[in-house]
Amino acid sequence: MQITRHEPGKLFAGAVEANGFVFVAGQVADDLAQDIGGQTRQVLARIDALLAKAGSDKSRILWANVWVTDIRNREGMNAAWTAWVDPRNLPARATVEAKLADPRMLVEIACVAAK
Amino acid sequence: MQITRHEPGKLFAGAVEANGFVFVAGQVADDLAQDIGGQTRQVLARIDALLAKAGSDKSRILWANVWVTDIRNREGMNAAWTAWVDPRNLPARATVEAKLADPRMLVEIACVAAK
């Protein structure tokens, strides 16, 4: 099985392809001054970019894991998610609360897509 | 790679099939008045139903992620899990504590199965 790694950093890669699947690392917003809506939109744009590098797109997402630092921000996250996701091609998803690497981070999303 | 999506809702699908794998969304109990044992049994029944729609079953689960809102409820969750899981076909699993979408929810489980 051939493995292709995109955007390798110091600790992990942005996305890894194998056997037609694309594993996208947990993405966070670039601008941590944004509110939950703004941060979620930035996270989803990062996912778009990584999926594009792997030859996939949001209509091919199979599974997503969403972490919000305050579960009450779930509504704001979902509003940005709904505006972004392909309604005819919804992935499976789990959303739970968790503290993230920086206290200003409000949301992190990882996913698995098909090519 | 063909993708089949089961029980699409507003935000996500209940289960998504691709290349012989089934990704089941994080399931929660229908009756949130139940205790940890009752909620876990309802979650596992939901997983059974979704796997059946995808042509799989609990003996084919590869991986499960369990979230409990209070890690001390792990014992009660495990008792229901043990009564349900196929002991000759145990999946890999990770169990951690996390707050969930509704404060009455005590447990959420997502999994990946083979068809």
Next chain:
Amino acid sequence: MQITRHEPGKLFAGAVEANGFVFVAGQVADDLAQDIGGQTRQVLARIDALLAKAGSDKSRILWANVWVTDIRNREGMNAAWTAWVDPRNLPARATVEAKLADPRMLVEIACVAAK
């Protein structure tokens, strides 16, 4: 799709193989008196051992999920991770805070690898 299960326990298996992928259960340290560095090294050694049983190794990891009980321990976990991971073959990864089964546990890591 043939499924091979390694180190089945009472509740779950240590690793499960299917279709060229290896799903490794959330691993914790054996010696819970160790600090974050020591526990992370033990967790990574457990992952090495499970991947070896499945005919894979750390250079073939596609995705990892790291849970630390205190996000401030992320630095100590990352130091052990960096000393261990194959820098030319970095997996995608997500790291969040979560309480684990035993209050002495500081880190748990699960992963998916290719054979």
